[in-house]
Amino acid sequence: MIGDTPAPSPVSPAASAPVPAASYAVEGHGLVKTFGSFRAVDGIDIAVPAGAIYGVLGPNGAGKTTLLRTLLGIIDPDEGHRTLLGEGQPLRMARQVGYLPEERGLYPSMKAFEAIAFMGALRGLPLKEGRVRARALLEGHGMGASADKPIRQLSKGMAQTVQLFGTIIHEPRLIVLDEPFSGLDAINQEKLEALIREQARQGVTILFSTHVIAHADRLCERIAIVAGGRIRFEGTPGQARDQLRSQVRLRTRVSDGGWRRALPADTVAEDGAWHFALPDEGIEPLLRALLDGQAGIESLSIERPGLHDAFVAIAGAAAAKQMQDAPAPEEDA
Template sequence: MRVGLAIEATGLVKRFGEAIVVRGIDLSVAQGSIYGVLGPNGAGKTTTLRMLLGIIDPDAGTRTLLGHEAPIEAASQVGYMPEERGLYPAMTPREAIAFMGALRGVPLAEGRRRADGLLADAGLAESAAKPIRKLSKGMAQTVQLLGTIVHQPDLIVLDEPFSGLDAVNQARLEELIRAQVARGATVIFSTHVIAHAERLCERIAIIARGLVRFEGTVEQAREKLRPRVRLGTRAEDGPWRAALPADAARIDGLWQFDLPDGGVEPLLAALMAGGAGIETLSIERPGLHDAFVAIVGEAAAGDVAPAPADEAAA
């Protein structure tokens, strides 16, 4: 394993019957980073995470987890929250978190002490003694996450952690993830909601149909696309139209097209000289969701969710 990597995987392949779900995935996750595995439902994200953790074995390829070639040897250093949530409904949050810590070697008394602190930090101190069945879905999911980190793992693996949470609980989860990295942990999470990765991740892997279609920083993904120009003019026609690219389209009263190679200055000069009568002109950088669509194609991106309006404004 290379120095500074929490996870290193090469050529991971997984078949279920005749179906090849993962087709040869390479991943490298730096220690102390937040890494996102993005893709539509069914892309192979969960299968990849489970191979990395040793829950299932790959049919081909190798993986190293926190310096161990056998992932089971790193189990005590890992916190894993699967997509399928599960807590004992009669337990209180305090006892559930302490119990999950005990499974990772934390004495129950110490687990309860840590649980009290974690619940207080998450704004759930008043719910510490309530049965979990009386908590909201978001609160119960937060409790499960706190149980995932109570033993202070070096690596935290979260499978679709934002699924089913409202905007408030999503924001709290983002804060918690950042706090874990601040103490030195590495976080890798899968998601099909691009907004969280755009805000949180230092690097991402975009997976579609069992393959990594892109690996790099969010900025590198966004640079796959040109900035988008939106132009409103007083004139309907005239010599200025020659300045627009051939693929310019008029949508909702505005001309829309990719920024030409020469940049905005020559475009502006040609529009003004041609009598366009510029009313509005904006240049919008592409978001990560736009880049995802460009990288893997419309078909693979069909069920990937962009930021909802309230999240985009957050």
């Protein structure tokens, strides 16, 4: 948002068009999960299209982890129902799912390739086949030299990559990642984003949670913005941005004249420029008034709102601040 431009008008929580497809990898309807008097998930409806990269975006404590675990069948909802890959009992589909929880855990003395194969075996992949695939994965991603190293000798980023490989080694149809970028430096975050895109190109559905808006904006075809245990918005990142009007920044050589009557009512003067929301009728009528009035246009820019601006409008400034104040990822060592 620019300068002191007036705040956008309130946004409807249900501001998105429905997905024009009948095939969903994950669905939840009326999901409620309470812990004592706390409603971690408060009446959520969600549908993740098969083959999509889908992000659940919200601050820590918003209910993202509880929602993912409920959808996976790790915990049962108090109300509502869910289906996973078409199955009403999600745990029956466990071997077709790869799940990376927020809490990481590997045996420190186990060799990297053995750790990957072991995780695959837990999902039904024969250990011998898992070892072959594990070495291929490590070599294919430039980590072949680390295949026989124990986990304790790997950097945090490499160890997390090993656990991620263990999540996908059995070639699941659905990959669920809970805060997968936490603890990774910028280089390893980029590698993880590339791996997510690679899996999506193979037709795998990716569902992940994050409190970092940039990851959702770069990766996701659809997002759910969650705050206070509820979904405040569901749709594409573009649809979220479209909830706000673009902002115009105008500089003129002449500071006054009849042309000023053509400026929108929300115009604010700041730093030698005029700031206002793009009018519904577009910029052309104003341009004509400025030219006819000889205002002397020095510069004019139209800035489309970012996903952060949309998040603030949809979830509220407090939720956005909570996400900004979240601890920064530790540098990979």
